Amino acid sequence: MQLYEQQPISIYNSLSGQKEAFKPINDGYVGMYVCGPTVYSNVHLGNVRTFMSFDVIFRYLKHLGYKVRYVRNITDAGHLENDADVGEDRIAKKARLEQIEPMEVVQRYTVDFHNILNTFNFLPPSIEPTATGHIIEQIELIKKIIDNGLAYEVNGSVYFDVLKYNETKPYGILSKRNVEDLIHNTRALDGQTDKKNPQDFALWKKAEPQHIMRWPSPWSDGFPGWHLECTAMSTKYLGEQFDIHGGGMDLKFPHHECEIAQAEACNNHAPVNYWMHANMLIMNGKKMAKSTGNYILPNEIFSGDNPHITKAYSPSVARFFMLQAHYRSVLDFTNNGLLASEKGFYRLMDAINVLDSITPSGNSTFNVLEWKQSCYDAMNDDFNTPILVANLFEAVKFINQLKEGSANISEEDLKTLKETIHAFVFDILGLVNVTAEDSGTDKLSGAVELLIKLRQEARANKDFAMSDKIRDELAEAGIQLKDGKDGTTFTTN
RNA sequence: GGCGUCUUGGCCGAGUGGCUAGGCAAAGGUCUGCAAAACCUUGUACAGCGGUUCGAAUCCGCUAGACGCCUCCA
Numbered sequence: 001m002q003l004y005e006q007q008p009i010s011i012y013n014s015l016s017g018q019k020e021a022f023k024p025i026n027d028g029y030v031g032m033y034v035c036g037p038t039v040y041s042n043v044h045l046g047n048v049r050t051f052m053s054f055d056v057i058f059r060y061l062k063h064l065g066y067k068v069r070y071v072r073n074i075t076d077a078g079h080l081e082n083d084a085d086v087g088e089d090r091i092a093k094k095a096r097l098e099q100i101e102p103m104e105v106v107q108r109y110t111v112d113f114h115n116i117l118n119t120f121n122f123l124p125p126s127i128e129p130t131a132t133g134h135i136i137e138q139i140e141l142i143k144k145i146i147d148n149g150l151a152y153e154v155n156g157s158v159y160f161d162v163l164k165y166n167e168t169k170p171y172g173i174l175s176k177r178n179v180e181d182l183i184h185n186t187r188a189l190d191g192q193t194d195k196k197n198p199q200d201f202a203l204w205k206k207a208e209p210q211h212i213m214r215w216p217s218p219w220s221d222g223f224p225g226w227h228l229e230c231t232a233m234s235t236k237y238l239g240e241q242f243d244i245h246g247g248g249m250d251l252k253f254p255h256h257e258c259e260i261a262q263a264e265a266c267n268n269h270a271p272v273n274y275w276m277h278a279n280m281l282i283m284n285g286k287k288m289a290k291s292t293g294n295y296i297l298p299n300e301i302f303s304g305d306n307p308h309i310t311k312a313y314s315p316s317v318a319r320f321f322m323l324q325a326h327y328r329s330v331l332d333f334t335n336n337g338l339l340a341s342e343k344g345f346y347r348l349m350d351a352i353n354v355l356d357s358i359t360p361s362g363n364s365t366f367n368v369l370e371w372k373q374s375c376y377d378a379m380n381d382d383f384n385t386p387i388l389v390a391n392l393f394e395a396v397k398f399i400n401q402l403k404e405g406s407a408n409i410s411e412e413d414l415k416t417l418k419e420t421i422h423a424f425v426f427d428i429l430g431l432v433n434v435t436a437e438d439s440g441t442d443k444l445s446g447a448v449e450l451l452i453k454l455r456q457e458a459r460a461n462k463d464f465a466m467s468d469k470i471r472d473e474l475a476e477a478g479i480q481l482k483d484g485k486d487g488t489t490f491t492t493n
Numbered sequence: 494g495g496c497g498u499c500u501u502g503g504c505c506g507a508g509u510g511g512c513u514a515g516g517c518a519a520a521g522g523u524c525u526g527c528a529a530a531a532c533c534u535u536g537u538a539c540a541g542c543g544g545u546u547c548g549a550a551u552c553c554g555c556u557a558g559a560c561g562c563c564u565c566c567a
Contacts, residue, residue: 035567043567050567175562181495182563226565248567249498255566279498280561287560324516325506330499330560337505340517347516350531386507390515400532404523464526471529482530491530 002028002065009064011244012328012382014252014275015174019382022274024243030061030068031242033234033272035251036128038075039109043116045298045333046288050248050278052319053327053383055122057246057276059428060379071237072125073230074113076106077132077213077223102213106132116298119315121430127237131229135215138224138232141266142203142217150265154194156206156220160261162199169264171199174275175253201258203228227258234271235263245272249279281322283308283333296333309335313342316432320345323385323429344393346491349433351396352425355418358402360411366398368413372420379428388424395421444492448479452488455481 009022024030034054037047051072061068131138142158145151151160162171166179182199202225207214214221234242240263247256256275263271280287286294296306304312313321321341325331371394378387395417401407409417425431451470458466471481474490482489 037567038565045567047567053567175496177496177563246567250562250566253496253562254564278567280567282560285559321505328498329506332505334505336517340505342517344516347531384507386516387514390507393515397532404532406533459526462526468527475529480530483525483528484531485524489530 004028004061004064004066007064007376007380009380010382011274011276013273014277015272017176020274022243024066025241025273028065028067030066030244031238032058032061032068032070032244032246033230033238033242034070034072034125034245035230035247035255036073036075037109037113039106039113041109042297042299043109043113044288045283045296045301046248046281048116048120048298049281049322049331050246051117051122052120052322053278054246054276055430056323056385056428057244057383058123058125059430060383063423063428069127069238070125071127071129071234073233074106074110074128074130075226075229076110076130077102119298119302120319121315121432123430129233129237131224131233132213134229134232134236135224137236138228139204139217141228141232141235141262142224145203145262145265148265151203152196153219156222157194157202158204158219159195159200160203160225160258160265161196162201162261163197165261165265169261171261172253172257174257174260177253177257201225201227201254203262227255228262230255231259231262231266231271234259235266240267241269241271241273243272244274244276246276246278249277252277278327279330281331281333285332288333301338309338313338314434316434317342317345319429320348320389320431324389326382326384326386328382345431346434348392348396348425351399352421352433354403355399355421358399358409358414360409360414362408362410364409364413365401365407366409366413368409368416368420371395371398372416375420375424379424385429388429392421392424448474448490452481452490456488 010019011022012018013020032054034051036051037043054070054072058068058070142151145160146153146158149161150165151158153159162179165171170178172178172182179199183197204217204219204222204224206220206222211223213223215223234245245256245259260271263269282288283294283296286292288295294308296308298318300306301309301313301318302315304310317338321333321338322331324341324344371391375388375391378384378391381387398407398409399417402409426433451474455467455470458464458470474481478492480491482491
């Protein structure tokens with residue numbers, strides 16, 4: 001019997017606006033697609049948060065025993081600078097500015113993206129397809145949509161006919177918009193367009209002479225519209241209908257709306273059962289934007305080299321910080337928030353380390369099985385990581401009581417507690433036990449142990465001037481001694 | 494201008510018709526040669542105004558503010 005049979009999940013579906021019991025199309029299997037990054041610059045921290053949310057969801061589904069195919073694409077072509085005909089491929093523009101090949105830009109930032117995600121301890125997706133690797137599939141989709149009468153060609157470009165589509169199927173069901181509002185509220189176009197209606201979106205764009213990235217097609221040498229790649233790749237790897245489609249809140253409209261329309265136009269049924277949207281990450285109460293300086297690169301968190309933070313934070317601390325908020329809430333990235341999370345994170349890690357030295361005795365004074373289920377309940381309820389973290393701290397409190405000798409635990413419960421806490425902290429939340437690595441058996445550790453021993457001798461001789469000197473000077477060097485019941489330990493953070 | 498989300502104690506951040514979220518900080522205590530660390534205990538908050546209800550932070554309305562989308566964006 002698989003765990004998922006005992007742990008029913010409910011997911012907030014953006015499409016219905018409410019939590020729904022999760023039931024995969026094929027029993028035991030989950031297909032999940034998440035819109036990946038456009039690799040034309042360094043990964044944005046907000047990207048990291050979105051992908052982290054789905055990383056945890058991926059991990060949890062796997063933990064429950066589902067066979068998950070997690071597809072997260074790389075957008076390496078196709079974005080338009082703007083809606084007008086003068087639009088040009090975003091990656092090509094950046095390449096010209098930097099005088100290098102477009103694929104060089106793509107390569108550089110793809111590597112950066114993977115590095116950052118690795119640092120944050122992300123699991124790689126099952127498939128990471130690229131837009132440029134699926135041009136043929138995209139062209140086939142366009143042909144199909146044209147055949148179905150829902151797209152038209154003008155001057156070598158192909159557009160999706162939103163109004164015609166809307167005659168039989170509602171355009172805007174995901175973002176709760178209706179076409180009439182869209183018509184009334186469309187901003188004035190700059191420049192002329194080939195579109196019949198401003199709501200129409202490009203499936204294929206004819207390349208201007210200056211375009212470097214271009215592919216032959218029945219309509220022109222050009223490049224695919226942005227929304228199309230996700231439809232092409234999700235269909236190819238997950239089927240015409242799959243379980244979960246995720247992405248950032250900002251992709252809801254128009255991107256995901258267009259994906260639905262494209263898929264419906266091709267296959268005449270909805271592509272996705274559960275739409276999930278991760279909310280935005282803001283910084284100091286405001287949107288992150290390079291232009292205003294309200295911005296931080298992921299790497300700067302690890303180095304501390306950014307005016308918005310006062311120190312460097314380990315990736316796990318940043319990860320823990322983000323997971324203390326629910327994925328559907330706006331999260332405010334602040335130095336104070338990070339500082340608070342850091343303390344809590346190390347307290348959690350310390351407790352987990354202490355767990356190894358706990359010996360069982362008598363009957364448990366804490367209901368471990370009930371606690372374990374409450375951890376599952378938290379995750380089952382739309383992947384509520386903050387509630388899970390709260391539960392973990394209940395365990396921390398209990399572990400500390402065990403250490404102090406003011407609580408008992410049976411042998412069986414101790415085993416369960418260890419297994420559960422490791423599963424949730426390391427396998428599911430994806431945190432890394434940083435303290436254990438830091439104070440491991442390296443050269444520094446040996447030296448500090450010696451000083452601790454010398455200090456112990458000084459204290460035994462009541463030479464407190466010496467013992468305090470050792471303690472204080474180590475503190476200045478960034479090494480903090482912690483006197484406990486069973487001797488002295490140290491931390492370097 | 495349109496659409497949507499949100500506003501919780503000193504800070505962060507869950508929850509959601511009646512029952513302690515949790516973390517950080519703070520106060521008191523235990524431990525300690527003194528500290529630090531650690532641990533224990535404590536805190537009664539839900540933007541404002543009105544309404545529904547036996548009862549609302551939780552539902553409805555209005556007001557104010559924040560954020561997002563409407564244009565490339567996770």
